[in-house]
Amino acid sequence: MNFNVLLINITAAIFALYGLGFVFAPAQLALLITDAAPATATALTDMRATYGGMSVGVGIVLFVLSSKAETIRLGLLAVLLLMVGMGGGRLVGLIIDGAENQIMYVYLALEVVASVAAWLLLSRNKPLSV
Secondary structure, three states: HHHHHHHHHHHHHHHHHHHHHHOHHHHHHHHHHOOOOOOOHHHHHHHHHHHHHHHHHHHHHHHHHHHHHHHHHHHHHHHHHHHHHHHHHHHHHHHHOOOOOHHHHHHHHHHHHHHHOOOOOHHOOOOOOO
16 A cells, blocks of 8 residues: 555544544543533534534545545545645634644644645645546
């Protein structure tokens, strides 16, 4: 397995596992990560859908993109865009809201590392064709 596929699959696995965690234990994970848990059934259901279901879906899409040679570059681009989007949103939140725990800084560091890795892997290979 090459580094391109490895990065996509690691990212896919993290999204899928994170998503499954939020589908089955949203209150516990929210408390662990944000120091607060949703207080209503509607909030828990939305967390299961958004953090859970969507993250599982993103993980599956990434696994599919890594499974064929012709879609690996698209998978790397997806990793890059997802990580830049998440890291950018997190950075805005840290600037505007601050952080009450260190997990937000750890997540930001991981998002930056994954973004840089995806960018480096994309830049050393041929361009995406449209």
